[in-house]
Amino acid sequence: MSIPIFVISVLTVAGALAAMTLKNTIHCVLALTVAFAGVALLFLGLDAQFVGFAQILVYIGAVVILVVFAVLLTRSSETPEEGSHSRTWFTGLAISAGVFAVLGWAVLASVNGLPNETAAPDVNVHKIGNALMGRYVLPLEIVALLLTAATIGAVIVAMHEKARTK
C-alpha cells in the first residue's frame, strides 16, 4: 500500500470513527462527509474512476444533504440529556470488535490465496456505458424502477398526515 493510499485510509477511518462517536449530530454528518470522500478517493486509487465520481455525486451530493435535512427537520442536533449513546453501548462495542476480529483474521489467514493482478485494467466510461446498455440492461431497468418506487414511497411516508386523510 503506497503512502498516499495509507493517508487516505487513515483519514477515512478517522472520519467514520468521528461520525459514530461525536455528540453533536451536525458534527457527525460533517465527519461522515470526510469518510465518504475518503472512500471515493480510495475508489480513484483502485482505477475505478467512474465509481469514485458516482460515489461523490450520490453520497456527498445527495445522501449527506438528505441526512442534514433530516437532522434539521427533526431538531435532533441538540444532544439529549441521557447522552448520545445507548445504555447498552458496551455490548454493541463488543459485538463490532468481535466482527472486526473475525474479518481481520479471515483476511490475514487467506493473504497468500488472494488474487494479485498488478496490471491496471483498461476501463473507460465508453466500455462501462456499453456494458450497462448491453449485458446489464435488465438490472439497470430494475434499478430505475426501484428508484422510482423509493422516491414515491419516501414522499408518501414523509407526507403530512392531515394531507393524507383528506
Place this chain on the structure above:
Amino acid sequence: MTPLASYLLVAALLFAIGLGGALTRRSAILVLIGIELMLNAANLNLIAFWRYGPHPEALTGMMFAIFSIAVAAAEAAVGLGLVIAIYRHAQTTDVDKMNRMKG
C-alpha cells in the same frame, strides 16, 4: 502484505465502525448513517476484488458497486422519510424510546 489485503482490512475496519455505531447510537438518523458506512465498506471490497481479481475487463465487480450505490441511495431516502414520519408522530428520534408499535 498485498495491496488487496490492506484494502480488505480498511473495509473491515469501516464495516466494524459502522456496525458499532448502528448498534450503540440513540439517534435513528445516526443508526442509518452507520448502515451507510457498512454499505460503503462492502462497495470498497467489491471494487478491490474487481481491481486485483483475474478478469477486470468483465466489469462484474464495478457493476455490482454501481448498482449497490443506487440501492443505497434509495434506502437512505426511504429510511430518512420513515425517521421524519416517526418524529412527527412521537416527537423523538431516540430509538431507545421507540418501544411500541401502536401510536
